[in-house]
Amino acid sequence: MSLYLYYMIFAAILITGGVATVAIGHSNANKEGNPGYDRQTKSIFVNLTLYYAVIIPLGLLALIIYIVK
Helix, strand or coil, rough: CCHHHHHHHHHHHHHHHHHHHHHHHHHHHHHHHCCCCHHHHHHHHHHHHHHHHHHHHHHHHHHHHHHHH
16 A cells, blocks of 8 residues: 555544534534633634644654654
8 A cells, every 4th residue: 555545544634633623612512511612712722723733743753753664
């Protein structure tokens, strides 16, 4: 199997996770379940963005190191 196929699968999983996180954050059930969530949305999304900004490059680096070795 080509390495590009693995890269595509890995990228699809990452993108799906990011889209699902945003969708859950904007869902009506989530807003109704915790009214204080609306007041904290900006800080929550900033934190999630920072987590993804750190974890995604580290995950890609780990994948590349694993594949190369």
